[in-house]
Amino acid sequence: MEEVLVVEELFPYLEEELLKLAGKEHLKYSVLGKHTGNSPLAGENTAEDTAARIAEFLGEKKPDEKHKEEIEDLTNQIKGQLRGAESEIIERPDLPVRPPVLCAGCPHRASFYAVKTAMKGKKANFSGDIGCYTLGNAMPLDMVDTCLCMGAGITMAQGLHWTDPEVVNFAFVGDSTFFASGMTGVANAVYNEADMILVVLDNSTTAMTGHQPHPGTGINMMGDVVNKINIEAVLKGLGVKKVITVDPLNLDETVKAVNKCAKTKGVKAIIMKSPCIALSKPTEKCVINDSCIKCKKCIREIGCPAISVIDEKVVIDASMCTGCGLCAAICPKSAIVKEVR
Amino acid sequence: MSYNILLCGVGGQGTVLASKLLAATAGAADLTVHSAETIGMAQRGGPVTSHVRIGADAFSPLIPKGSADLIIAFEPAEAVRNLDYLKKNGAVIVNENCIKPVTESLNPTGYDGSEMITYLKKSVSRLIVVNAETLCEPFGSTKFFNIAVLGVAEGAGLLDFSKEEITDTIEKTVKKDFVEVNKKAFLRGCEIGEKESSVGEFPVASKEPAKSEEKALTARRMSEEETERILAIQKEMAKKKK
Known part of the structure; x- marks a missing residue:
């Protein structure tokens, strides 16, 4: 064995153990990984990146070239999926940003x-x-x-x-x-x-x-x-x-x-x-009654994912609400009341 | 040959359970299966994906881009977000009900999912659009969509399992009180899927029995097996103590 490519996430554990082993046993092999810049220090390994790194290691193709081909291949695939005219390219609509949030009722x-x-x-x-x-x-x-x-x-x-x-x-x-x-x-x-x-x-x-x-x-x-x-x-x-x-x-x-x-x-x-x-399973839920003045304080101040505006009305999604009552506590018009589920 | 299924949605929709069911069904059928899920902080409200790879050629749990045979999307924008994973002529099942991010309430952009469905209809030829609210109406909650949508895939012929194989797994995996309703949700999904059987008219992975060492590699195991493993460790430890 002359060379080892180590593909691992987080700490370069196997890589360092292999290096230790080489020192201890006076073995003559080189270890490629995070310490040699052959693997990224942080982040997740993806199938594409790993395949490219292995290909480079085996001397097949440089990752850049491989990526280029992959991108071309993907573009062709997407084109191939187009219904009707092959040449028509449809713009992908902007995707909503979806940051993770504290659960409703957290x-x-x-x-x-x-x-x-x-x-x-x-x-x-x-x-x-x-x-x-x-x-x-x-x-x-x-x-x-x-x-x-x-x-x-x-x-x-x-x-x-x-x-x-x-x-x-x-x-x-x-x-x-x-x-x-x-x-x-x-x-x-x-x-x-x-x-x-x-x-x-x-x-x-x-x-x-x-x-x-x-x-x-x-x-x-x-x-x-x-x-x-x-x-x-x-x-x-x-x-x-x-x-x-x-x-x-x-x-x-x-x-x-x-x-x-x-x-x-x-x-x-x-x-x-x-x-x-x-x-635990919620036993209560909050509902908004007619005294709501649509000030949206509950939305602006606490950011609960169960509260949203639908057809210009502030509503609470009953399937998400746990009845924690935080929104009810801050409502200036006491328009939010707890109900038994 | 491997059959790659990507499940995507928003944290809290139950994609993990759906992927576990698929992996367990494959495991019970003696197929090699690998799966990986997004868990942790993204568990509520963030975009999540689960990868399930079935077949003797599934060597690792992550599906490379352009290689998914089937994408099961629990939300329209999440289908579009993950479309790069779809194989040429791959199939997509998508729920047309959108989940608005919290940021939408603070800074409205008018996102309602319809634009995503239009885009999918134009760019994916093997597409099944379902409505989770309608599909789950008899069960009183869209929480059962994760199981119902597996039914849609099954009914459309996009899964190489029999209905019984899947309902057996439901019995073994789902909490006792929820077995019946989940089975009903699954079967209702099957009915809807059967109407879309033209989408399923493509060959799916043939059933190749797994080699025993490959089976040992199964990334995610079900609770029963986990319990067995823990019991074995406990026994081992008890032996050492003696």
Whole structure:
């Protein structure tokens, strides 16, 4: 064997193991991959790119030429599919932009909205983290200022505090991320006496990646039922003096908790606890009655995917709505009411 | 020879379950099958695709562009977004009901899917347009479209499985309480699909039995097999402890 082409995503694991093996056993082969520029450092491998790289490796064709041929081939295929006149080329219509959004009824939306409401007109930084709640970044919530890696929101928030102590610093972290790599950051903040508010968005699951268990769920990797680790107890154990647990779907109570914490020094934590909507079947739904004045505050401020304008009327899609009631809580005319499903 | 099916739609429409059903049916028929799905943050509201490749020549789960025999699109714009994957003379089944992105409510562009359907009608000769709302009316929710549309594909002759093979998988895969309604949704889809059988008049992958080592490569396995695997690991661990 003279040469190896390694095609892998993420870390160049096999590539480095092959290099180690070559050194250890004094083998004479070269390894082509991420370290040699033969594979991209980041991003997904596609069938087309991989085929082109293998072809190049085998000395068949340069990828550029291959791509050109592929594009020509595709154009011909599309032409071939045209119904009627072969020469007629139809312009592809512009596709709608479709960014992923927090689900209708997601408790994170309510949590972000409550913090946003409480901090209106005040200087605040919102450090985010990795999870479904990274989507709090999207308009109209616009509540994630930083996003680096799991647990980094907590350490960034305390770092930002030292750059400008006048600004209120928030760190949002999910329950699963908290257990994964959030706790060390909390210890650092407490020990170094930073002023910050930690918001634990506790939805009782690891929603983003498919509802894997974590130490707060009470089910371990083998599926056994085990003792849960209590987030509040962990925080208190780490020396956080003020720990408040609220239901984010109760907007007033949550806003009050945020205001209370914003006024005090040190590390404060608010656990906003409400289960992921994917875990339970909704029992209620919201409907808009005739007192709606079409101000569209519900659309402009919370960005719930269940609310849209159809034939100039603001409507709630009953199949999506979970009856979280956030829209009802902010409606200036109390035109949104909860109904039993 | 492999038969490549691309399922696309918007996160939350149930494309993953539909692709799992197809993969499980192929697995039960002793065919080599690979599949890959978009999961994670795009699970709600974002564009999602699932790739299912069936046949002895399916060596990896991702379908190369220009190689899909069948595209099952749960939303008109998503069909257009993924049209590059379609093989020459490949077939497309598309739901004409659009899903408006949230950005549409904030900044309206007038997107309603009709332009996409017009484009598809002009550019795809083997096209079946279905209406998920009409199709799923008897079941009270378009949530059953993911199973019903498999029926449409089956009825149109675009899947090389018998109805029974698929309903068997539904029984094994879907939660107990939903088996009956899903079977009904599937059969209603079949009826609609049968009216479009002209679209299916192309050869589909012949059933080649998988070699045992290839079967081991199946990327996604069903929950039952997963449970078995975990049990085997547990046993192994228990042995080591002793």
